[in-house]
Amino acid sequence: GAVVSQHPSWVICKSGTSVKIECRSLDFQATTMFWYRQFPKQSLMLMATSNEGSKATYEQGVEKDKFLINHASLTLSTLTVTSAHPEDSSFYICSARDGARDYEQYFGPGTRLTVT
Amino acid sequence: GQNIDQPTEMTATEGAIVQINCTYQTSGFNGLFWYQQHAGEAPTFLSYNVLDGLEEKGRFSSFLSRSKGYSYLLLKELQMKDSASYLCVPSDSNYQLIWGAGTKLIIKP
Numbered sequence: 001g002a003v004v005s006q007h008p009s010w011v012i013c014k015s016g017t018s019v020k021i022e023c024r025s026l027d028f029q030a031t032t033m034f035w036y037r038q039f040p041k042q043s044l045m046l047m048a049t050s051n052e053g054s055k056a057t058y059e060q061g062v063e064k065d066k067f068l069i070n071h072a073s074l075t076l077s078t079l080t081v082t083s084a085h086p087e088d089s090s091f092y093i094c095s096a097r098d099g100a101r102d103y104e105q106y107f108g109p110g111t112r113l114t115v116t
Numbered sequence: 117g118q119n120i121d122q123p124t125e126m127t128a129t130e131g132a133i134v135q136i137n138c139t140y141q142t143s144g145f146n147g148l149f150w151y152q153q154h155a156g157e158a159p160t161f162l163s164y165n166v167l168d169g170l171e172e173k174g175r176f177s178s179f180l181s182r183s184k185g186y187s188y189l190l191l192k193e194l195q196m197k198d199s200a201s202y203l204c205v206p207s208d209s210n211y212q213l214i215w216g217a218g219t220k221l222i223i224k225p
Binding site: 042043044045046049091093097104105106107108109110112 | 156157158159160161164203211212213215216217218
């Protein structure tokens with residue numbers, strides 16, 4: 001089956017620093033990747049949608065200058081949280097859509113970010 | 117607007133059967149997913165329905181009625197490991213997934 005990996009699984013960083021999270025599709029080409037955030041006991045919130053080779057589309061209320069998304073290849077997308085603050089502490093999950101099948105999204109295992 | 121309605125929490129007994137109901141409203145429709153999410157983990161795919169009817173996959177079955185905006189997930193022979201949140205996730209006309217809070221299922225021995 002389709003596998004999506006994320007790295008790192010968890011990260012602790014100091015306030016004001018930047019953190020990069022990688023999302024890779026391991027055995028398929030992901031024309032579209034999605035970045036979600038989930039706070040405890042809340043539903044997943046879509047942050048942005050990225051298509052390979054083009055700029056990401058951000059959801060309302062998500063700061064594009066703070067959450068930098070790069071989708072440079074069909075198997076890799078990165079999310080960089082710049083100048084992180086404690087309120088950015090959350091569970092970040094990526095998913096990837098198989099270009100050959102429009103409907104299905106495959107989720108990575110998630111990255112738990114803690115900003116101290 | 118777009119919304120999803122599921123019970124917040126359900127409790128069932130190990131070995132029993134449970135049905136989790138979901139009603140939804142979306143702008144256009146391109147199928148409905150059910151995901152399982154254990155605490156602290158990412159969602160995992162359970163099923164996808166795009167046509168009316170029942171899809172069976174092992175202990176799990178999912179039903180869809182597009183005209184009623186209704187779906188259910190049926191779990192049989194419940195095991196303790198089935199304790200998780202179950203997310204009913206319709207896909208809109210742009211293939212965007214619409215997420216709600218899901219149903220927290222508690223399995224008791």
